[in-house]
Structures are given as C-alpha cells and as structure tokens.
Amino acid sequence: MGAKSTTAPVTDEAVEVVLGALVVRLVISDDAPVRLLSIVPAGRPIAADDVAAPRPRVTPLVELSLAGESHVRHSHDVRHRNYAASHRLRYVDHRVDASELVVRQRDPETGALVTSRLRSITPDSVSATTRIENGGGTDLTVEYLSSLVLSGFAEVVAADIFERLRVHDARMSWTGEYRWSDRSLTDVGIVDVGIPHATSSSRTSHSVGASGSWSTSTHLPQGALEDRETGLIWAWQIEHNGPWYAELDDVGRDAAIALSGPTYRQHHWAETLAPGEVFESVPASVAVVHGTLDTALAAVTRHRRSIRRSTSVGLPIIANDYMNCLMGDPSTEKLLPIIEAAAAVGAQYFVIDAGWYADDNGWWSTVGAWTESQVRFPGGLSEVLDRIRSLGMTPGLWLEPEVMGVDSDALAELPDEAFFHRSGRRVAEQGRYHLDFRHPAVRRRMDDLVDRLVSDYGVGYLKLDYNINVGEGTDVGPSGIGTGSLGAGLLGHDRAYVAWLDGIRERHPRLLLENCASGGMRADPAQLAATHLQSTSDQEDPVLNAAIAVAAPSAMPPEQAGVWSYPQPHYSDDLNDFTMAQSTLSRVHLGGRVDLLDPRQRDRVRSALAVHAGLAEFMPVAEPFWPLGLPGWSDEHLALGLRSESRQVVAVFRRGGSETIELPLEGRARDARVLFPTDRAVQLEPTPSGVRVTIPADPGSCIFEVVSRD
Structure with a gap:
C-alpha cells in the first residue's frame, strides 16, 4: 500500500491501519484526542460498540x-492518566505507508505538536515512539511522555475480567534474575470496587520499572x-x-498499559524545550499473537533479532578466568595453565577478566x-595474549568504561564537566x-x-562491565552549565553510550562486545x-544458576545469552554435567578450574562443548520455549x-523431586535421542503428549533432540 495522508477533522470515526499482520484501531475526532481502541491480529472485526462507547473507556493514544x-x-489519582495536556490534544493528520503509521496531534493552548510513530518490525510486532515539538512561543517543560499506550484487551464487557486477564512480568535482582510471575488483575491489586458504571475504575495501578542507571x-x-x-497475548518491552x-x-x-522512559515523578526527569526544540521518547514495542506465553516470547525473540544492530559472528566458545576461577586476580603465572586447558577442551576465545590493570586486589577505587x-x-600482558x-x-579483556x-x-586527564x-x-x-558520555573528551578517550x-x-x-548504580543522574551538561533535571542528564548519557557502542562496531566489525552489569543488571533491549x-x-552456585539459565532466553535471544558453566575438580560427574548443560542451549561462558580437571573430567567438558558447537547454525534461527513453564526460583x-x-532440542534439569519428568511437547509422535551426557543412566520414552525423561541423579541434567516420526 502506498503512502496516504488524511487531514480532515471528523467526529468519532474509526480508523483501521494494517501493519504487518496486526491491525491498529484508532478513533479520531474533532473535539477529543486521538484514542486507541486496540492492536490486534488482522481479521478480528471491529465492534460498533467500541466506537460508540463512553470516551473515558477508550484510552488516548x-x-x-x-x-x-x-x-x-x-x-x-497517582497514575499517569487523565493529564490536562493529553486531553487538550487534537487531531491534525495521519499518514500511512506499507510499514508505518504516523499520527500528529496539537495542543491548541501551548502549541505543542505531538507525533506518534508506529512502525511494523515483524509481522507480529510494532515499535512505537512519541515526539513532541514546542510549536509555541515560550518554553515548555515535559514531565511525562508515553512511548506507547495499549488498550482494548477486553473486547467485550466481561464480569470476570479481573480473573480473565493475566499479568506476566519478571522480577530481577543481583544473582537472582529472570523470575517470572503469572497473576490476575486482582492478584496485582486491581479489584472490582463495585461501582456499576462501565467507565468506573479503582483508580489504582500495577506498575513495574527501574530507577537509576541499572535498567x-x-x-x-x-x-x-x-x-x-480469547487466547490473545500482548507482549511488550x-x-x-x-x-x-x-x-x-x-x-x-x-485495562490500559502505558509504557515510557523516565518520568518526573519516578525518576527526577523533565525536559525543557525552547520554541522549536523537539524531544523523542524512548522506543517501546508490542508483539500480539494468539497462543500461549511461549508463543508470545517467540514473537518477541523475532522482534529482538530484527532490531539488533550487532552482526552475527557465529557461536564461538568463550572461556573467561573470572567466575569460580581467579575471581579478579589474574597473573601470568595463574593464567597460562588455565589458557592451555581452555584451548584443550575447545574454547575459541579467552577473556582476561577484571584485575589485569592493577598491581594488587585493591583496585576498585x-x-x-x-x-x-x-x-x-x-613479561608484559602481550606475553599472555600471544x-x-x-x-x-x-584474546579478550575486561573493561568498565563508564567509571573512573x-x-x-x-x-586529571578529563575536565570536571x-x-x-x-x-x-x-x-x-x-x-x-x-563519566558522562555526552562529553566529547570522554568519548575520544575511550x-x-x-x-x-x-x-x-x-x-x-571486550567484556564491558558496569558495577555501580549511579542513581538519578546528573544536573550538569557537557558544557559545564546546569541543564535542568537529573533524569534528563542520565537519559542523555544513556543514549550517548549506546551511540558510542555503535561507533565501536562500525570501526571494528570483528570485535565482539559483551554487555555486563554485575551480571544481568542492565540486560535491556537497547544494550x-x-x-x-x-x-x-553473577550467580556462583551451579544449582541455583539453573533457574537463571533456563529463563534467560525470555529476556534475550538464546544466541546472546551468555551463561556461566564452571566445572570443578571436586564436583561429581553429575554436577559437572549439570553446570555444563546450562550453557549448551545459550552461549558458553566457560569458567571454573578447567586447569585442575583430570583427563576424564576434561573429556566430559569437551563433549558438552561439542554439542554446543553442533548448534551453531540452529540456535540463531531457533525460538525458545519452556515445556514446564518459565521456572520458579525453587522449582x-x-x-x-x-x-x-526442522529441529527441536530440549535441556532438562532435576534439582530434587521425582526422577521421572513428563515433558509435554507439540507436534506429531516422535522419538528422542540423548545428546549429553550420553554415558549416564538417563532414559527417554516418547509418550502421546511428549517425552518422559528419567534422570536418576540429583542434581542431574539431560540434553536431548526430538526426532519426529513420519
């Protein structure tokens, strides 16, 4: 479809725009803001009641x-709803082409021009930003600007909406990442307060977010x-x-979901725009599918691969001297035997982690x-790298580029500002x-x-780490002059840092960049x-780490999920297999004391890495799924x-409980064969609904491939 533009004001006219396999449904009016009805898969009819419904029920765009x-x-009301400026916005025009919807609105009181841009990324997903331009004659200070506001989740008025809609989100903590929950609206604190009006609400909300510089x-x-x-799922990021x-x-x-970057209320953020100046929100996106949460996360995986700017470099096996190994205390004497052992088991990269730049362990400050x-x-660092x-x-090295x-x-090498x-x-x-990466001296030095x-x-x-949370931000700009809000300073730095990463990749396209922040404290889509x-x-316990390793592909494509495996000479064979299996379906970060393993133990590590190497072409196109559901911390x-x-590979972990595990799997009747470990008493038995796995060891693991039968 070619580009088209509409400018004539109308009263309560429904507009349907097809973006990929999705339909964005809007209501445009001459006496109200543009309102969002829903984003749904194409083919779902629009209900007349949706357009005619009382306006407070329909969410502003x-x-x-x-x-x-x-x-x-x-x-x-403490929610980010019903703002005066939002209600003053009036439709100007909208433009549609094959992959993008652009809607413009204006605030007649201040002259602010607000442009919403929804762009198709994959057939099932759209990305959204909001841009505000100060079209008036005086300064404007923005304290909240949504990137995307979603609504239309309940397409009919339903008495059971508080149980019917399920909320999925994931808690994070240091060494306790990717802990998902599945709750009703009631469970998250949104209840039926008993007022009979269709437009009523409890005036409460369920919110999640991040403060400071750990996203x-x-x-x-x-x-x-x-x-x-209805079986519809909206997965946002x-x-x-x-x-x-x-x-x-x-x-x-x-219900409605409002997605944004920093806010004045939560993050000390405000952006002051002089006449003619513009500000654009951070991107947000949504994938909409029929199916299960697995279906939705598969769609999000496809979206993430589509927006990734880093080029594919295969799946090289990465050894690193930090985790459960030297722990930030490297030296030539300590490193050489570990390097020899890593090469012997099949590592293709070796990264010297923290400490290489300091004479002793007191290097933090x-x-x-x-x-x-x-x-x-x-003998020089080059001796080891050679x-x-x-x-x-x-060879690789650890850096923490944003701190000094x-x-x-x-x-003394950098100015105070x-x-x-x-x-x-x-x-x-x-x-x-x-350091403030908006400052040219910082970028030039790095x-x-x-x-x-x-x-x-x-x-x-380069392993690029980030081990502090600097808090609300900075109120000084690169010129040394105060620039207003703390949050605006942090946002400017965050965007400049990502641009710096883009510049590194452009200059050094073969250089691999690992993102780290005390492990997963900045595991966001922008990074x-x-x-x-x-x-x-940074989890050091191999049994606890299994829950993290299994859930990590919910937050990133599996080929980007660097999971530690740290075999040790004092571990049993089953425990060494258990830790090795955790990274096999993701990206191997090989730690542990591989130099102290005996020949038989090294052979076991080598066999696990060989399975991982055999997935090099499969993993970047595969989609994750969780036969037992996303893991609970103590499952x-x-x-x-x-x-x-064409292929299906599954990793199973036992941390207690029955040695027999029933795995439901989709598709036709199938056989299964063990990939690792092949010499343990693991048994696989196809069932009408999947595969029955028997793992005698506790903890124990099994990686197997599903082979469909014609």
Whole structure:
C-alpha cells in the first residue's frame, strides 16, 4: 500500500491501519484526542460498540504531562492518566505507508505538536515512539511522555475480567534474575470496587520499572497481558538502557498499559524545550499473537533479532578466568595453565577478566587508566595474549568504561564537566566517579583506548562491565552549565553510550562486545541491540544458576545469552554435567578450574562443548520455549527448549523431586535421542503428549533432540 495522508477533522470515526499482520484501531475526532481502541491480529472485526462507547473507556493514544499542570479529573489519582495536556490534544493528520503509521496531534493552548510513530518490525510486532515539538512561543517543560499506550484487551464487557486477564512480568535482582510471575488483575491489586458504571475504575495501578542507571536491577523492561478467553497475548518491552516505567491501569471494564522512559515523578526527569526544540521518547514495542506465553516470547525473540544492530559472528566458545576461577586476580603465572586447558577442551576465545590493570586486589577505587600491571605480568600482558593466539584462540579483556575510581591516576586527564554532578558536587558512588558520555573528551578517550587495545594487543573481545548504580543522574551538561533535571542528564548519557557502542562496531566489525552489569543488571533491549552477548548473571552456585539459565532466553535471544558453566575438580560427574548443560542451549561462558580437571573430567567438558558447537547454525534461527513453564526460583524440575521448523532440542534439569519428568511437547509422535551426557543412566520414552525423561541423579541434567516420526 502506498503512502496516504488524511487531514480532515471528523467526529468519532474509526480508523483501521494494517501493519504487518496486526491491525491498529484508532478513533479520531474533532473535539477529543486521538484514542486507541486496540492492536490486534488482522481479521478480528471491529465492534460498533467500541466506537460508540463512553470516551473515558477508550484510552488516548498519548499521555502527556507538562509542568505547571496535572490531571483534569481525580486529583488524588497517582497514575499517569487523565493529564490536562493529553486531553487538550487534537487531531491534525495521519499518514500511512506499507510499514508505518504516523499520527500528529496539537495542543491548541501551548502549541505543542505531538507525533506518534508506529512502525511494523515483524509481522507480529510494532515499535512505537512519541515526539513532541514546542510549536509555541515560550518554553515548555515535559514531565511525562508515553512511548506507547495499549488498550482494548477486553473486547467485550466481561464480569470476570479481573480473573480473565493475566499479568506476566519478571522480577530481577543481583544473582537472582529472570523470575517470572503469572497473576490476575486482582492478584496485582486491581479489584472490582463495585461501582456499576462501565467507565468506573479503582483508580489504582500495577506498575513495574527501574530507577537509576541499572535498567534491570528490579524488573525486566518487558511483560505481557494475556486474555484467557480469547487466547490473545500482548507482549511488550521498553527499549531503553536507563530508567523506565510501565503502568497497568483498569479503565472501566478494560485495562490500559502505558509504557515510557523516565518520568518526573519516578525518576527526577523533565525536559525543557525552547520554541522549536523537539524531544523523542524512548522506543517501546508490542508483539500480539494468539497462543500461549511461549508463543508470545517467540514473537518477541523475532522482534529482538530484527532490531539488533550487532552482526552475527557465529557461536564461538568463550572461556573467561573470572567466575569460580581467579575471581579478579589474574597473573601470568595463574593464567597460562588455565589458557592451555581452555584451548584443550575447545574454547575459541579467552577473556582476561577484571584485575589485569592493577598491581594488587585493591583496585576498585583506582580503575580508569586501563594500562597493564607490570607486577601481574612481568613479561608484559602481550606475553599472555600471544599465548592465547598461539593456541588458536582470540584474546579478550575486561573493561568498565563508564567509571573512573576516586583514587585513579587518570582523573586529571578529563575536565570536571566530563563527570556526573549533583547540586554542584561530583557524584561518587562506591568509590567511583561516573563519566558522562555526552562529553566529547570522554568519548575520544575511550575510543582511543579501544583502538589501542585492538591495534596494539590484537584484542578481539571486550567484556564491558558496569558495577555501580549511579542513581538519578546528573544536573550538569557537557558544557559545564546546569541543564535542568537529573533524569534528563542520565537519559542523555544513556543514549550517548549506546551511540558510542555503535561507533565501536562500525570501526571494528570483528570485535565482539559483551554487555555486563554485575551480571544481568542492565540486560535491556537497547544494550542487547548494540552488543553481541549479554552476561546473564553473577550467580556462583551451579544449582541455583539453573533457574537463571533456563529463563534467560525470555529476556534475550538464546544466541546472546551468555551463561556461566564452571566445572570443578571436586564436583561429581553429575554436577559437572549439570553446570555444563546450562550453557549448551545459550552461549558458553566457560569458567571454573578447567586447569585442575583430570583427563576424564576434561573429556566430559569437551563433549558438552561439542554439542554446543553442533548448534551453531540452529540456535540463531531457533525460538525458545519452556515445556514446564518459565521456572520458579525453587522449582525442582526445569526445562528449556529451542525449536525451528526442522529441529527441536530440549535441556532438562532435576534439582530434587521425582526422577521421572513428563515433558509435554507439540507436534506429531516422535522419538528422542540423548545428546549429553550420553554415558549416564538417563532414559527417554516418547509418550502421546511428549517425552518422559528419567534422570536418576540429583542434581542431574539431560540434553536431548526430538526426532519426529513420519
């Protein structure tokens, strides 16, 4: 369909726009804001009652709050709804082409021009942003701007909506990542307050979000709302590497989800626009499908692959000296035997983690110069890196580019305005100052560092860590002049940092970039789109880590999920198999003391890595699924599957409970064969609904491939 534009004002006219396999349904009027009816798969008829329904039931396309004013009703309402500026917006025009819907509205009182852009990414998903331009003659300060507001979840007025709609979101914590829940509206605090009007609501909400600079320290910036009656699921995500906010409200006998980046109320964010200036929200997206939560997460996986800017580099096996190994205390003497052992079991990259730049372990507050320690490496760091290359592996190094220690020798290399400030003081967090990547001196210095590591040392991998949460942000801009809100400073830095990552990839297309923030504390779609791999956790217990490893592909494509496996000489064969199996269906981060394993133990590690290598072409096109559901933290039985049109591979873990596990699997009758470990007493038995797996060991594991029978 070619581009078309409509500008004539109308009264309550329904507009349907097809984007991929989805239909966006709007109501445009001459005396009200543009309102969103729903985003649903194509083919679902629009109900006349949806257009004629009382207007408060239908959600505005945009929620906008300006400084000096707030809500137009319900003064005690703490939700991001019913803002005065939102209600003043009036339709200007809309434009549609084959993959994009653009809707413009204007606030006649302030002159603000608000543009909503919904773009088809995959057949099942759309990405949305909102842009505001100050078209008036005085400054405007924006305190809230939605990226995407979703509604139309209950297409009929239903008395059971509070149980019928299911809310899915995921809690995060350090070493306890990706913990999903499945709750009703009542479970999350939204109840039927007994007022009979269809437009009534409890004026409460269920919200999730992140504060400060760790975008995923408390929740994943994603979730889903499932209608158990129609089988429709809306899976959303906010594509930002800093503060964000998602709010689920009841709206009459329906619900609405407002997605945004930072807000004034939650994050000390406000953006002041002079006449003619513009601001654009962070992106948000939604995938809409019929099916189960697995179906929705598969659609989100396809969307994430489509927006990823990092190019595919295969699935090289990565060894790293940190986890349950040297733990930030490397040296030539300690590293060489580990490097030899990693190469012997099949590693293709070897990464020297934290500590390579400091003479002793007290380096936390001195980081920032990023020059090698002569004490740790008396023959030079190049001696170790050359040994890595001589064994056929690519060397890598750890960096924490956004911080500089308060005792660093490099502090004088940057001007004061290159650091985060609050109320006239440089922000110190856990012995580190935070660099502002909006400042050209910061970017230039870090570009020079990366270029030097690649050219002088031949580094082909950078683990980019981030171990502090700097809080609300900075109120000083790169010029050294105060720039208003703390949140605006943090947002500017976050966007500049992602742009810096894009520049690294452009200059060094063969350099692998791993995103890490004390494990998974910044595992958001913006960072994932700009890097090749994501560290999933810092969890050191292999039994606990199984829940993290199984759930991680819900937050990222499996080929980006860097999962630690750390075999140890004192582990049993079953426990070593258990830890190795956790990374086989994701990306191997091989830790542990592989140098101390005996020949038989090394053979077991080697066989697990061989299975992983055999998935190199399959994994980047496969979609994750969870035969036993997304794991609970203490579940005794866990399972993760990957499937494509031609192949299905499943990893099963036992952490107690029965040794027999029934796995429901879709499709025709099938056989199954064990891929790893092949010498244990694991049994597979096809059943009419799936496969029965028997794992005698506790903890124990099994990776098997499903083979369909004609």
